[in-house]
Amino acid sequence: MACGKTLAEVPMRVGIIAPNYYPAETGNAVTVRRIERQLRLLGCDVRVFPVGRLAGERLQAAVEEFSPQLLHAFHAYHGGRVAHALSTSLGIPYLITLTGTDVYQALCDQRGLEMHGALRCAARLVAFHACVKKRLGEHLPSIEERTVLIHQGVELPADYAPLAGAGAEDEFVFLLPAGMRPVKNVLFPLAPLAELHSRYPQVRLELAGPVLEPGYAAQVMEELERYPFARYLGVVAHDAMGELYRRVDVVLNTSLTEGGMANTVLEALAYAKPVLVSDIEGNRSIIKDSVTGLVYRDAADFRGKAEHLVTDAHLRGRLGKNGRCLVRDSCCPEKEAGSYLALYRDILSAA
Structure with a gap:
């Protein structure tokens, strides 16, 4: 010294x-x-x-x-x-x-x-x-x-309003940002969102994240062939994620475990996006159900809450506003x- x-x-x-x-x-x-x-x-x-x-x-x-x-x-x-x-x-x-x-x-x-x-x-x-x-x-x-x-x-962006004209007006996009490995459970939303898509043709699912376990990623790619409403965006650079958050309607977390506060959930909240997350300790550490996001227990609960998000713009706006206030004050x-x-x-x- x-x-x-x-x-x-x-x-x-x-x-x-x-x-x-x-x-x-x-x-x-x-x-x-x-x-x-x-x-x-x-x-x-x-x-x-x-x-x-x-x-x-x-x-x-x-x-x-x-x-x-x-x-x-x-x-x-x-x-x-x-x-x-x-x-x-x-x-x-x-x-x-x-x-x-x-x-x-x-x-x-x-x-x-x-x-x-x-x-x-x-x-x-x-x-x-x-x-x-x-x-x-x-x-x-x-x-x-x-x-x-x-x-x-989490960094709080000054510009977080939805991008005007970024996507097709007749699309409602759920985004799942996650690395391709089993703990992220990225196959889970395909079946329930397929049921939702049959009644709301505008529903889309986008996956974004790096391949961390090639065998699992291959399984995901194979499954995506059966669900044309879903697509894999590949790796999105972190500095480009803000534009992606602003373009989509809802952000998902379907993980089996999280070590507390998942970065993607915090980032989605920072962009005032409504989130639909699995009922695990890590997600509950951030999200209070129906206040700062929606928490699902099983596939039926996921499907019902996803439909509520599709049909209720007021709910989406309220959750997004509350979520951004949460991370502004606590993160x-x-x-x-x-x-x-x-x-x-x-x-x-x-x-």
Whole structure:
């Protein structure tokens, strides 16, 4: 530390251990890139080490060369174990942000034992919502007290009005933005929306997102051949998603699990779009049914609520307005990054 300077006055050097940093359109990548950008605005010296492109000795050499004061890993299994190994080797503290499948899937299967060391040795763990912290505590009660809550942030666009003339006037578009993997359950809306399409021919479904599991993506493409009202848009660059949100009528989340606040749901709310989401802890952490969006329990409930959205413009407008107010008041990205910076300082002070 420079002579005469306090810890708060020295630029913080943070090494981020990020799985799924590429492609840039995955939920984890969106989260990491937002936090990375905001930390730099706060004066931090940040470098991201993408797990997958760097590994083993190359990764350790790159981290050593940067010489961070602490490591911040995302996803306990894919990032946390790497940070744990680097921490042991380099003698620096680390924290882990829990992102979803690490708590809701990996902790419950054979990978759980491989994660225990990383979770127990982390200086802090971060959850997006109390439901994730509670779930972690059910598996590992001893580390619940070291788990802090930092809500996801989302950029609030100034221009969010629907695009005039962007789509055909006789189309009503449901958008499902999700990576192609089973946990996102992207096949689910095809059958119920097909029934709706038979009565409302203007109904369309658009899927957008990267291929994360090729076998599952092939299954999705095959199914789409049976449903001509639905189409796959491919990967949409994150900076182009705003225009897509503004063009569509309703945004879906059909996930089987989410690690708290899904980026796509927050983004849809920021664009004042009504959302229809699955009844899981992560979605309930954001959406109050019939207030900030609609939550469905099963296919019949999905179909009924989707029809209500198609036929009731007042409902769509009310949900969209309430959703935007929610993220404006509760999901500030500057506050999110400030909370991380304060947590970094606490960790280093303790160390």
